[in-house]
Amino acid sequence: GDHWGYGKEDGPSAWHRHYPVAKGSRQSPIDIIPDEARRDSSLGPIFLKYDRCTSLSIANNGHSVVVEFDDSDDRSVIQGGPLDNPYRLKQFHFHWGGKGCEGSEHTVAGVGYASELHLVHWNAVKYTTYEDAATAPDGLAVLGIFLEQGDDHRWLHTITDVLYMVKFKGSATNFKGFNPKCLLPSNLHYWTYLGSLTTPPLHESVIWIVLKEPIVVSEKQLGMFRILQFSGEEEDQRMRMENNFRPPQPLKERILKKRC
Ligand SMILES: C[C@H](CNC(=O)c1ccc(S(N)(=O)=O)cc1)Cn1ccc2ccccc21
Numbered sequence: 001g002d003h004w005g006y007g008k009e010d011g012p013s014a015w016h017r018h019y020p021v022a023k024g025s026r027q028s029p030i031d032i033i034p035d036e037a038r039r040d041s042s043l044g045p046i047f048l049k050y051d052r053c054t055s056l057s058i059a060n061n062g063h064s065v066v067v068e069f070d071d072s073d074d075r076s077v078i079q080g081g082p083l084d085n086p087y088r089l090k091q092f093h094f095h096w097g098g099k100g101c102e103g104s105e106h107t108v109a110g111v112g113y114a115s116e117l118h119l120v121h122w123n124a125v126k127y128t129t130y131e132d133a134a135t136a137p138d139g140l141a142v143l144g145i146f147l148e149q150g151d152d153h154r155w156l157h158t159i160t161d162v163l164y165m166v167k168f169k170g171s172a173t174n175f176k177g178f179n180p181k182c183l184l185p186s187n188l189h190y191w192t193y194l195g196s197l198t199t200p201p202l203h204e205s206v207i208w209i210v211l212k213e214p215i216v217v218s219e220k221q222l223g224m225f226r227i228l229q230f231s232g233e234e235e236d237q238r239m240r241m242e243n244n245f246r247p248p249q250p251l252k253e254r255i256l257k258k259r260c
């Protein structure tokens with residue numbers, strides 16, 4: 001199993017021991033400073049073609065809750081914006097905090113949101129497998145969406161209502177017919193920069209597209225994520241799954257761009 005986590009001993013500050021790229025030149029997440037983001041006229045709008053998407057399952061992988069999709073063809077892709085090709089939707093997952101604490105990975109002018117949704121896509125035009133794409137500099141495109149605490153989200157219930165079925169690490173269940181289009185905010189204005197996976201192996205293979213507008217979810221719905229456990233059913237100590245986020249990393253020589 002993975003020997004990394006979010007605890008004191010195995011958390012983000014220790015990851016560099018097994019994954020030296022943790023101190024690399026294009027690590028994620030970052031603190032987004034809106035005033036420093038450069039408008040780029042070559043950046044067009046992004047297009048999310050999710051109408052024929054096929055969700056398959058929802059699982060607890062010991063780090064987050066992940067919804068996997070059938071990525072055997074180009075039925076659901078993200079394209080446009082900074083992307084030269086369409087990128088296929090592979091999975092989405094969340095990062096969140098503890099009760100009332102922040103939990104997003106990216107922050108905006110130093111302020112975090114309650115949670116962050118990541119829709120993970122891969123460049124199937126240039127690479128044959130997800131694993132190959134996950135190690136290539138232009139292999140992945142992750143769409144980041146902030147979750148802000150407020151009213152109930154009409155559609156997030158579809159996910160939070162089944163979390164009890166994937167409480168323990170290694171559990172999974174069927175999850176068909178879910179279209180993540182229902183989790184998008186009203187406008188797709190975004191920031192974009194070159195970064196990495198925010199969990200080990202921290203490959204520097206991600207073109208990040210972070211939406212400016214958060215979606216609103218209730219504290220009750222956020223609380224449902226916290227019934228999940230980092231630990232497996234057979235493990236004795238119960239480890240509630242929360243604060244599964246990496247803090248912002250140095251921007252170094254990167255330029256943050258925007259399409260507002
Ligand atoms: C990367 C892959 C496991 N990790 C991810 O796919 C992944 C995706 C998105 C994010 S985030 N939070 O940035 O959106 C983080 C991790 C498996 N895998 C493929 C090759 C490979 C090599 C060693 C170990 C695992 C490996």
Ligand SMILES: [Zn+2]
Pocket residue numbers: 093094095118198
């Ligand atoms: Zn993520």
